[in-house]
Amino acid sequence: MRLLTHNMLSSNIKGVTSGFPLRLEVEKVVEKQVDFNADFLNNMFVKIEWKALVDASRAMGYADLPDQTEPSMLDSDEFLKKFHHALLELHLEEGALICPETGRRFPVNKGIPNMLLHEDEV
Amino acid sequence: MILDFSRARRYFYRACGSFTLPIVITDSVFQPGVFSTMREVKVDGPSGVQSTPEIEKKYVHRVYDAIAPHFSxxxxxxxxxxxxxxxxxxxxxxxxxxxxGNGKYLGLNPDCFFTGCDISAPLINICADRGHEVVVADALNLPYRTGFGDAAISIAVLHHLSTEDRRKKAIHELVRVVKKGGLVLITVWAVEQEDRSLVTKWTPLTEKYLEEWIGSSGPCVRSPSSVMLESIPETEENDSGGQLKDSKEISNEKLQETIHLSSQSEYDSVASKSGKNIENQQEYFVPWHLPYHRAEVSGASACALANGLAKKDDKKGAVVYNRYYHVFSEGELERLASNVDNAVIVDRFYDKSNWCVILEKTL
Known part of the structure; x- marks a missing residue:
């Protein structure tokens, strides 16, 4: 699971009003190289919840993202490379996603989050 | 092919071999009476529309889990x-x-980034093995933030949902997860199959299971989920003809009573159904033949055979699974899609036995 996916996932348990961001429980992280796509990064920059990405990348052991951003940073290749790496190249291979409101644990095995709910959660 | 998507149409045209055959129908006949009657029954289960009915668990999810590698x-x-x-x-x-599914559309445009989800973990594992970014999730309850996606696709998914409320909910979810201005492509199997011989291999649910679907207490008091839960006896083919006939006669009487209470148009549609008008049939079991050599590999098939979910066909050398389908009539997908307040239909077409719409989110 990439941090892009983490930034779009939300706990959808019935009654939960703020299911985002899911807290990361990290057991194993892997890195996989991905082709650089500046258009995609520019498009994602406006969608991403920056603090959630920074916190998640730190939980995964990557501390190079700045705490604050502004649109002018998109002109910096150095920034784009860090953004690209954090968003697409870091994978949570084993661990879990924790609902911030209920503490419900969504397992992540072999890089795949299981977001299915139980009957009493829908 | 001429397509008329107005709701009040009196004609529709269906490609039939190399020529176009105009079929005169009335609106009332066009609506499948039994199922529209069932669909209108509003009995909320304990957890509502997002709770998966037993028929989908047994005849969609478990089947795809069992056949995943062969299907893929x-x-x-x-x-x-x-x-x-x-x-x-x-x-x-x-x-x-x-x-x-097996992720065949993920990555199709290399300039875009794709993320997939499916309720079948074995299919999602296949996607992940191919390097795709995927999540196990239910299309009726997508775990995505609202408005995050730039576009969404739902290819051959909605026809596996067994109630209209669930089909509507799935469309709402697709629209919810894309941004304002984002596009959603939905395709579903059509009643109007180009290869008519295909349909003869399917098991129509209303004909075979009518008595059970209607049930002894009538559709007005039984919840749809309980009807589906208990109503598909797989040993029915072994019943004696006499018993079957008796139960059918009884259920037909009940059906007539039920229909009598509803509108005349529904009565008409059921009358035509008994004339075996295939255009009115929308609920099917569609077989999947899993070759023995494939089935042996997977322990799932032994389980499925043991609990009656699948049968052996020695002639074909395959384990036969049934998949539940609600095939869409002309205009049906558009009608459901037009129910979404914050989206408009920007394109619609019929192609290769599928009805398709493209929605654009407006708010």
């Missing part, structure tokens, strides 16, 4: 209309494929 090995051809849609998206778009 047969699913590689990319449908040109889907490819055209994906290639038309802006460079850098984030595309959500909900019900992605």
């Amino acid at each position: 090995s047969t699913r590689f051809a990319k449908w040109p209309k889907v490819a055209t849609f994906l290639k038309s998206l802006r460079r850098g778009s984030l595309v959500l494929d909900t019900g992605c």
Whole structure:
């Protein structure tokens, strides 16, 4: 699971009003190289919840993202490379996603989050 | 082919071999009486529309879980209309494929980023092995933030949902997860199959299971989920003809009573149904033949045979699974899609036995 996916996932348990961001429980992280796509990064920059990405990348052991951003940073290749790496190249291979409101644990095995709910959660 | 998508149409045209055959129908006949009657029954289960009915668990989810590797090995051809849609998206778009199966459309446009989800973990494992970004999730309850995607696709998914409320909910979810201005492509199997011989291999649910679906206490008091839960006896073929006939006669009487209480148009439609008008039939079991050599590999098939979910066909050398389908009539998908307040239909077409719509989110 990439941090892009983490930034779009939300706990959808019935009654939960703020299911985002899911807290990361990290057991194993892997890195996989991905082709650089500046258009995609520019498009994602406006969608991403920056603090959630920074916190998640730190939980995964990557501390190079700045705490604050502004649109002018998109002109910096150095920034784009860090953004690209954090968003697409870091994978949570084993661990879990924790609902911030209920503490419900969504397992992540072999890089795949299981977001299915139980009957009493829908 | 001429397509008339107005709701109040009196004619529709169906490609039939090499010529176009105009079929005169009335609106009332066009609505499948039994199922429209059932669908209108509003009995909320304990957890409502998002709770998966037993028929989908047994005849969709468990089947795909059991046949995943074989299914995947047969699913590689990319449908040109889907490819055209994906290639038309802006460079850098984030595309959500909900019900992605073996992920054959993930990554189709290399300038976009794709993420897929499916309720079948074995199919999602196949996607992940191919390097795709995927999540196990239910199309009726997508775990995505609202408005995050630039586009979404739902290819051959909605016809596996067994109630209209669930089909509507799935469309709402697709629209919810894309941004304002984002596009959603939905395709579903059509009643109007180009290869008519295919349909003869399917098991119509109303004919075979009518008595059970209607039930002894009538559709007005039984919840749809309980009807589905208990109503599909797989040993029915072993019943004696006499018993079957008796139960059918009884259920037909009940059906007539039920219909008598509803509108005349529904009565008409059921009358035509008894005339075996295939155009009115929308609920089917569609067989999947899993070759023995494939079935032996998977322990799932032994389980499925043991609990009656699948049967052996020694002539074909295959374990036969039934998959539940609600095939869509002309205009049905558009009618459901037009129910969504914050989206408009920007394109609609019929191609290769599928009805398709493209929605644009407006708010």
